Amino acid sequence: MASRKLKPYCQSHQIIVRTSQPLKKILEGKNKSSCITDWANQLADFGIEYEPRTAIKAQALADFIAERTIYHPEANQVWKLYVDGSSKQSVKGAGLLIVSSTGVRMERAVRFEFAASNNEAEYEALLMGLKICHEAGAKSLSGFFDSQLIVGQVNGESEAKDDIMKMYLQQVKEFVKNFDKFTLVHIPRSQNAQADSLAKLASSAEISAARDIIWEVLPNPSINFMVNTIDRSETWMEPYIKYLQNQTLPQDENQAKMLQKTARWFALHEGTLYKKSYTHPLLKCVSPEEGNYILREIHEGGCGIHQGVRTVIGKVLKNGYYWPSLRGDTETLIRRCPQCQYHSKIGRKPSNYLSAMQAVLPFDK
Structure with missing residues (x-):
């Protein structure tokens, strides 16, 4: 196939075929079939030399080293997490901005399909960021939040009084144990513009270049609590x-x-x-x-x-x-x-009864 497609190049250059198969002996042998004879006649126009394939020990060693090398991240590589939650009457969601130790920026916007207050949305956003950083392999994480209440509860400076807030706080503390080092710092809202814009499903003002945003839908909250609705209205029975x-x-x-x-x-x-x-x-x-x-x-x-x-x-x-x-x-x-x-049948019956009409002849006597 190559000799037919590249015939001018094969005729003007010397061809060296490196193979471990006895192709030369097969094509130049006396006991050969008609098909092999036809192939030998077509290849006779080219200057072909057959050489044995050399060993590829160097390439095999390089491939083995590349496959078996395990990357161990350094302990001082710190990831950064910017989190913000948004709770409105119609839309509830969270925005996450994750900066890896190598400077790779990841943005994510999450919409909640369940009812949640503003503080619950903030906790859901923080839990989502901790999960993503842990799955990405981060060992040292620095979180930045514009909610002073959540930062104070996580750092132990304030106490969570609501039962739901206590459940969220316990969930956050369990996830923090997966990191070797974790800090959560309160920052002004102006320094958390990207996470705030993602939480509001809008573009950020800091970076004007195009970027990919991963959209997700969280159907249920991270904590397990059950709400039972009892219908006490009387039925016909x-x-x-x-x-x-x-x-x-x-x-x-x-x-x-x-x-x-x-x-x-x-x-x-x-x-x-x-x-x-x-x-x-x-x-x-x-x-x-x-x-x-x-x-x-x-x-x-x-x-x-x-x-x-x-x-x-x-x-x-x-x-x-x-x-x-x-x-x-x-x-x-x-x-x-x-x-x-x-797909129902179209009714052809008239809506009103038919009435006879009498034609008036002007010259009828």
């Missing part, structure tokens, strides 16, 4: 459960009569209310919120095929669920489903 358990009736006489009339269609078993039916087994009663989730799973879930109202209601009953507003919720869901609106 509560009157039936109270009546079947303790024969308790509403104060309104009409509602009491209606409850006594319809309660025979319900049964209570181990604290769960069930609906009786002629054609189905006992149907488990659920709240409208749970029923909405069931409807969405059946109509547009993983196996949903966006069927009509009667089909979806039948599948809900076959799966053993019931609530009073089943038909209305199903009609509302299907009416508001975008896929059903896009």
Whole structure:
């Protein structure tokens, strides 16, 4: 292939082929096939000399040294970390500026998808910076912060009174143990312009050149705390459960009569209310919120095929669920489903009834 593509160069220069294979003996031998004979005839036009391949001990030694050499950073190489957090009504985030011991600058902006106060955002930014520096291999770190409260709590000059602040402070102290030397210094906001601009998702005023910013989204806070929301609103099942358990009736006489009339269609078993039916087994009663989730799973879930109202209601009953507003919720869901609106049949029927029109002939007698 090389002799064909570079034929003028091969004909005007002497060619030296260094190989450990017996190519010369194969091409110049008597016992050779037609294919090898064809190759030998094509290469006969060039001045080719075959030489044995020399040993490459020097290159092998250089490659071995390059692969096996382990870099040990010096203890006096100090990394710098500039941190700032920002907490607004709409956007909460943090900005980090990391300067390595060799002068390499790394900028990072992180947006928080959870509610956090200004101090919590500052602690999250500090924790993020400590994690990144530790993963990068820093042993000696100097942090610079414009929040005097956080600097005082980390250095032990002030005390964290809030429980959440105490949890954040404990988390920071555990991360500080990963460094041989760590200092946190308070600086004015004017000296922390880059981290402040990154926290506000804006460009820095110190460096006007283009740079790469790594964007991340932090879905959960670094500390583990659970917030439980309890819904104490009464559902449609509560009157039936109270009546079947303790024969308790509403104060309104009409509602009491209606409850006594319809309660025979319900049964209570181990604290769960069930609906009786002629054609189905006992149907488990659920709240409208749970029923909405069931409807969405059946109509547009993983196996949903966006069927009509009667089909979806039948599948809900076959799966053993019931609530009073089943038909209305199903009609509302299907009416508001975008896929059903896009792919539904276009109605050709006129909106009004057709009316006959009588033509007036001017010369009719």
